[in-house]
Amino acid sequence: MLKExxxxxxxxxxxxxxxxxxxxxxxxxxxxxRLKEVxxxxxxxxxxxxxxxxxxxxxxxxxxxxxxxxxxxxxxxxIVWHNEKALGKPKTPIEAFAMLNGLSNSTHEVxxxxxxxxxxxxxxxxxxxxxxxKELSSKEIEYYINNYKPFDKAGAYGIQEWIGNIAITxxxxxxxxxxxxxxxxxxxxxxNLCS
Numbered sequence: 001m002l003k004e005x006x007x008x009x010x011x012x013x014x015x016x017x018x019x020x021x022x023x024x025x026x027x028x029x030x031x032x033x034r035l036k037e038v039x040x041x042x043x044x045x046x047x048x049x050x051x052x053x054x055x056x057x058x059x060x061x062x063x064x065x066x067x068x069x070x071x072x073x074x075x076x077x078x079i080v081w082h083n084e085k086a087l088g089k090p091k092t093p094i095e096a097f098a099m100l101n102g103l104s105n106s107t108h109e110v111x112x113x114x115x116x117x118x119x120x121x122x123x124x125x126x127x128x129x130x131x132x133x134k135e136l137s138s139k140e141i142e143y144y145i146n147n148y149k150p151f152d153k154a155g156a157y158g159i160q161e162w163i164g165n166i167a168i169t170x171x172x173x174x175x176x177x178x179x180x181x182x183x184x185x186x187x188x189x190x191x192n193l194c195s
Contacts, residue, residue: 002187003028005194010068014059014075017152019160019180027187036062040077040088049126051086052077052113056124060117072193073117078180080155082108087155096145096156100163103155105135107170110155110178116189125189127182129173131159136167 011031013024024031038061042054055077063073080087082103090096113126144163150156157163159171159178176183 002190003030005191006030008070009194010071011190012063012071012073014063014073017180019158020076023176023179023181023183023186027183029190034063038062047084048081048109049111049113049128052079052111053115053124053126055079056113056115057122060115060122063117067117067119069119071118072190074114074186075117076112076114076181078110078112078154078177080108080110082106082155089154090151090156093145096150097141099156100136100141100144101138103133103136103157104141104167105133107132108155112177112180112182114181114186114189116193118193121193123189125185127174127177127185129171129175129177129182131168131172131178132170133167134169140166 006029011029012034013021013031014034014036015021016035021033038059040055042051046054056075059075059077060073067073087099090099107130110129110131111126113124115122115124148161150158159168174182174184
């Protein structure tokens with residue numbers, strides 16, 4: 001259904017994330033992966049979805065001059081929001097441990113923003129999912145970090161991995177959002193773009 005709507009459109013996914021790429025494939029749409037390096041730095045005054053919105057839009061900027069008439073560029077960013085602070089991707093095992101230890105026995109929010117850009121149009125939408133963790137022991141955190149190396153994941157965890165199975169006691173909202181892309185939003189917005 002979506003594939004038919006997108007006839008004549010060229011979808012560009014600007015993401016190296018294998019999880020996001022898999023979601024695009026699952027929707028049955030043809031797309032090109034096009035990557036450009038961006039320093040993911042945002043103004044410190046931004047909070048909550050303002051951060052992921054800003055970063056999703058920032059990732060679209062290097063493509064502006066090369067978009068063609070039928071192109072739809074899709075960029076996105078995911079953050080974990082906990083105790084009024086954004087958690088990005090940990091750079092070291094120590095950082096990952098601190099993040100997971102902080103998320104232990106509490107509820108946090110996973111926020112993903114998706115930016116849709118054409119030569120004449122830009123729209124950014126965000127989705128929030130609440131995730132509650134049980135109390136994690138130091139051994140559980142260390143086991144996860146050593147075996148899964150979650151350094152490419154916001155908040156230092158992947159819900160689809162071991163820690164998601166043993167630690168998450170409650171989820172309110174979109175599961176795929178926590179994996180890295182709210183697929184229902186992507187589907188809805190692409191349908192709207194082409195209607």
